[in-house]
Amino acid sequence: MRVALFVTCLVDLFRPSVGFATVRLLERLGAEVVVPPEQTCCGQPAYNNGDFETARAIARQVIAAFDGFDHVVVPSGSCAGMLVRHYPELFRDEPETLARSQTLAARTRELSAFLAESGGDPVVDAPFSGKVAIHDSCSARRELGIHAAPRALLGKLAGVESVELKEAETCCGFGGTFCVKYPDISARMVTDKADAVIASGADVLVSGDLGCLMNIAGRLKRMDSTVRVYHLAELLAGMTDAPGIADPDKT
Amino acid sequence: MKPTSAAFSDNAHRALHDVTLQQALAKAGVGFVEKRRAAVSDLPEFAALREAGRAIKDHALAHLDHYLLRFEQQVQASGGEVHWAETPAEACAAVLDICTRAGATLVAKGKSMVGEEIAINDALETAGFEVVETDLGEYIIQIAHEPPSHIIAPAVHKTRKQIADLFESLHHQPGLTRPLETVPQIVDEARQILRDTFLAADVGITGANFLIAETGSTVIVTNEGNGDLSATLPRVHIVLASIEKVVPTLEDASVLLRLLARSATGQEITSYTTFFTGPRRADDPDGPEQFHVVLVDNGRSRMLGGAYHEMLRCIRCGACLNHCPVYSAVGGHAYGWVYPGPMGAVLTPLMVGLDEGRPLPNASTLCGRCEEVCPMSIPLPQLLREHRRQEFERRLAPPRSRWALATWAFFAQRPRLYRWASRLGSLLLNKSSGGRGRFRSLPFAEGWTAARDLPAPQGDTFMAQWQRRKPHD
Incomplete structure (x- = not known):
């Protein structure tokens, strides 16, 4: 293949x-x-x-x-x-x-x-444990109808407790160039999303889209949140020892 | 209404910092979404109904001339009159003419978005008629001298407190409750005040949710009954309707009514659904002496068969507004004209021009939730993109953003050069982040960094690292 x-x-x-x-x-x-x-x-x-x-x-x-x-x-x-x-x-x-x-x-x-x-079992069951929130990107959810897949994959990780975000269907405010064309509105949207992440009590936020993740991670860091942010692939591949998105290099 | 859509950014900025407005929006937003969700999930055949509704509208639009002429014939057969208006000016002139001939002084008006579109109130008042809005929301914004901020909840931007204050400062007749504290008290007071209008009005103007070709009927849905009183008590009833409202049969209207109520307010059916067919007949105990329908085009016939054709399926339910994260953040007034939210961002540039309406199609993340909840399956994100295409072709965007796009496009089409330039950028940004993993501010990225940190690149690009990894495989 x-x-x-x-x-x-x-x-x-x-x-x-x-x-x-x-x-x-x-x-x-x-x-x-x-x-x-x-x-x-x-x-x-x-x-x-x-x-x-x-x-x-x-x-x-x-x-x-x-x-x-x-x-x-x-x-x-x-x-x-x-x-x-x-x-x-x-x-x-x-x-x-x-x-x-x-x-x-x-x-x-x-x-x-x-x-x-694929029906296979690609997931690396790394020694990770914690509460993980999933953010669905609008395009994954609505253009491709993806909702169950990332949850099923996370379910394979023994140490993961999945949590859902409030108002999960709402856009995070990234929107490609939207976030710099309309920074005020984008800021408001990402603040609402970051609030929902914090309220979920998650240790880690994952998503399948780096655009959303950079947006939400950037806002979480600005709010001094300790939630770590990774792409879903990194969590599934057991690569969460490395710094999360927008986290400082390890010294 | 003079549009201020070109100033969308400033309007939005003000709205985001308006504490009272934000309170009102927060209160309204979740309610609409939850009610619709419940209503749709209670109806297993909703998806099938949606398909049927779309097919009805598509058919009616494909034969619009036929059904409009059929509608006119049937209105005439039932003793009414149809007035064709290509422009807002023609529509207003037709209404003024009817009012003048009827010797009217007072006009009771039901809610009509096409009325807002043609600015009928301004026209009537300028000509010396007194107009009183009878829908509670429309009445509130009329006395506040504001335009509607939502197509089904015109005063949704106002808090209960603001409305109570407005009523207390304006209504001074004996027997009114003071202070006004609860919603029922506010509604009761509006009823008392408006009752005199219904009884004294010479002309009643209503909108139409649908026009039915086979019977020549016009249909309105309300939750207050004000539409019925506006239509039946005055001597003359004028229906303002845009041409895409026509559907072939009563059966068709019933399908669309089921979709409309659930999508708009989450009701199974609105409190009042009224079919008007002609003026009072000889043996009718009540009803108007004259029945007029003013059919407004205002650019819709130009939309037929073109890139925005599908927008003509819109039944004005407001679901796209209620589910839009941008509308929810800034409210309707920021959009600067009659129609806000995703449907407004498509319609406004078509009706007031792309030069004025340019910001609206851009003020969207294209998240697609509007299309998902639209009972007519209108591809709103694609229509917003179509406006952006026109904007690009007419070079209407600011030079800075056009230049940035062109530079990016130059590199994106030259993979070798792109790989080199992206490596340089990644490495430089990584270096200048000093191991902190992010930037709190960065030149040329103020839009991003005003409210959030910018994650720094990890180091070299993936493509470069992949090239290096390959030999070891």
């Missing part, structure tokens, strides 16, 4: 450990993981800012780079949603590329959905 990893621009730039956690989980399923070098970003910044031409150019690049694999796995609901839901919309009027985008869409899975569907 050849699996191509679409690592996503945020993981590539900010948190490569999520990429390595993803590779570890996939390899435990027996996959041969390939990282196509021609990947940069899924094109959402262009798409969501109305530059459909650039979005198409980047989509073509991704479609070419990820051609021919059994599966394409993305450690982000947002970027997976772009490949699965929006690439075909972008090529509505280009039959040939549309067909290729549909092939890619059919092979592409968000990481937790892929792991849950």
